[in-house]
Amino acid sequence: MTDSPLRAPAVDPQTLARLAGGLAHELKNPLSTINLHLALLEEDWQEEDGVKPRRTVKTVRILKEEVQRLNGILEDFLRFARTDRLELQATTLQEQVEQVVLFAAPEAERLGIRIQTYLDLEMPPLQLDVGRFRQALLNLIINARQAMEGRGHGTITIMTQRQGDQALVEVLDDGPGMTADTLQQCLQVYYTTKKEGSGLGLATVRRIVEAHEGHLEVESSPGNGTRMRLFFPLKTTELADG
Ligand SMILES: Nc1ncnc2c1ncn2[C@@H]1O[C@H](COP(=O)(O)OP(=O)(O)O)[C@@H](O)[C@H]1O
Ligand SMILES: [Mg+2]
Numbered sequence: 001m002t003d004s005p006l007r008a009p010a011v012d013p014q015t016l017a018r019l020a021g022g023l024a025h026e027l028k029n030p031l032s033t034i035n036l037h038l039a040l041l042e043e044d045w046q047e048e049d050g051v052k053p054r055r056t057v058k059t060v061r062i063l064k065e066e067v068q069r070l071n072g073i074l075e076d077f078l079r080f081a082r083t084d085r086l087e088l089q090a091t092t093l094q095e096q097v098e099q100v101v102l103f104a105a106p107e108a109e110r111l112g113i114r115i116q117t118y119l120d121l122e123m124p125p126l127q128l129d130v131g132r133f134r135q136a137l138l139n140l141i142i143n144a145r146q147a148m149e150g151r152g153h154g155t156i157t158i159m160t161q162r163q164g165d166q167a168l169v170e171v172l173d174d175g176p177g178m179t180a181d182t183l184q185q186c187l188q189v190y191y192t193t194k195k196e197g198s199g200l201g202l203a204t205v206r207r208i209v210e211a212h213e214g215h216l217e218v219e220s221s222p223g224n225g226t227r228m229r230l231f232f233p234l235k236t237t238e239l240a241d242g
Contacts, residue, residue: 014083021081024074031071038064076198079135080189086129086211093160093167093232094119096130100137101158108145112152115141118159126167126234128212136208139201140171140228146194147175147226162234166214169230178220186218205230 011019042060045053097119105115141156148154157172178186185191187206192199202218209216209230220226 017081017083021078021083024077024081028071028074031067031074035064035067035071038067073198076200076204080200080204080207082132086132088127088129090125091128091130092125093123093128093169094121096128096133097137097158097160097169100134100141104138104141104145108141108156111145111149113145113148113154113156115156115158118157120160120162123160123162123167124234126232128232129208132208132211136205136230137169137171139205143201144171144173144175144226147173151175163231165234167232167234169232171228171230172225174225177222177224177226179222183218183220186220187216 038060042057042064045056045060097117101115101117108115137158141158144154144156148156155174157170159168159170159172161168161170182193187202188199189203190199191203202216205228206216209232212232214230214232217229217231218226219229
């Protein structure tokens with residue numbers, strides 16, 4: 001049987017991802033123009049007294065918030081859908097974890113959440129795309145923080161450890177943990193239990209780790225907190241070192 005000319009040609013996933021990424025990127029420009037003009041509109045109407053101007057300002061603010069929300073959705077999507085190559089460099093997990101913690105600690109502390117680290121100082125350097133690794137770790141810290149915020153206390157523990165030819169980064173929290181149902185679905189794209197969640201955080205972490213030829217393991221149960229384990233191969237650097 002020959003192919004029917006009516007059947008649409010298959011688009012491979014790579015092409016589709018590039019297409020979607022391109023679309024998301026294109027949408028960001030007009031959105032930023034809309035945002036700018038809404039800001040100008042707000043400024044104009046703010047100077048006026050009266051019921052109508054006040055109502056207009058309120059409407060414009062709602063529009064601005066929605067534009068920002070759209071922008072956030074696109075950015076989350078672009079972070080997930082990135083198809084460009086990793087920019088690998090030799091670095092230590094210790095250094096990268098310290099940088100991310102430095103960045104994330106103030107906001108956590110504000111919510112009564114402590115971030116403690118146990119870093120293996122003997123770990124050899126490895127090849128990482130530093131930007132993406134930090135993104136992954138930050139996503140995990142944000143999830144842990146969100147799981148515990150509102151409670152006013154909590155601890156996030158970040159540990160690094162060599163395990164044979166793999167480097168392990170573990171992010172542990174003593175939050176509420178996940179139900180069996182959530183655990184099963186949490187890595188899926190757009191799965192979220194949060195009102196304003198993107199559902200792309202863990203899927204992005206997984207993509208980043210797997211792009212490094214590593215893997216991600218999740219352990220969680222209600223009342224027992226959550227343990228995220230990122231494994232990265234150490235081999236690349238050691239081979240390169242001869
Ligand atoms: N540390 C954690 N503690 C409890 N639940 C978590 C944790 N991390 C992730 N989850 C669950 O996994 C879901 C998916 O997480 P994620 O992919 O980051 O999307 P989002 O954070 O936008 O919801 C969350 O909505 C939450 O239910
Ligand atoms: Mg998240």
